[in-house]
Amino acid sequence: MSVLAPYKMPQSVLVVIHTPALDVLLLERADAPGFWQSVTGAKQTPDESWEHTAVREVAEETGIDARAGGCVLSDWGLENVYEIYPRWRHRYAPGVTHNTEHVFGLCVPAGTPVRLAPREHIAYQWLPWREAVQRCFSPSNAEAIAWLPRLGCDGGTG
Incomplete structure (x- = not known):
């Protein structure tokens, strides 16, 4: 059994949840009220796979089972390295200033119910992808959503 680290790992996933019509959750x-984003979350252990982290974080933050019928989880093969916002650096080991973020898309059927984790999020909305790009506070999140029309529900593999 793995023991969770006292600090967050500077390795995380970004999961852009969307419908086939490219509406983005x-x-x-x-x-941080007013800060809108896709699902994000850090690996719990160094050996946790990116895919497992994505599936776990989606379930924790939205109640959506990424492996359920009708859902398609795609590894977009994109990684971002960014500076951790100073307001959140206390969650990481001393001296850690940057995070590596691995990007996934999760295509879900329109009307998929969302159940928020109230300690993490206070509201949700489905927006057309262009509006979602504008609403995101994180530049890397906005950029990932901007890739959506090229990648769609098959992650660009079909």
Whole structure:
């Protein structure tokens, strides 16, 4: 059994949840009202796979089972390295200033119910992808959503 580290790992996933019509699910952060984003979350252990992290974080933050029928989880093969916002650096080990983020898309059927984790998010909305790009506070999140029309529900593999 793995023991969770006292600090967050600077390795995380970004999961752009969307419908076949390219409506994107955005979540409003509980610790930063007005900050809208896709699902994000850090690996719990160094050996946790990116895919497992994505599936776990989606379930924790939205109640959506990424492996359910009708859902397609795609590894977009994109990674972002960015500076961690100073307001959140206390969650990481001393001296850690950057995070590596691995990007996934999750295509879900229109009308998929969302159940928020109230400690993490206070609201959600489905927006057309162009509006979602504009609403995101994170540049890397906005950029990932901008890739959506090229990648769609098959992650660009079909």
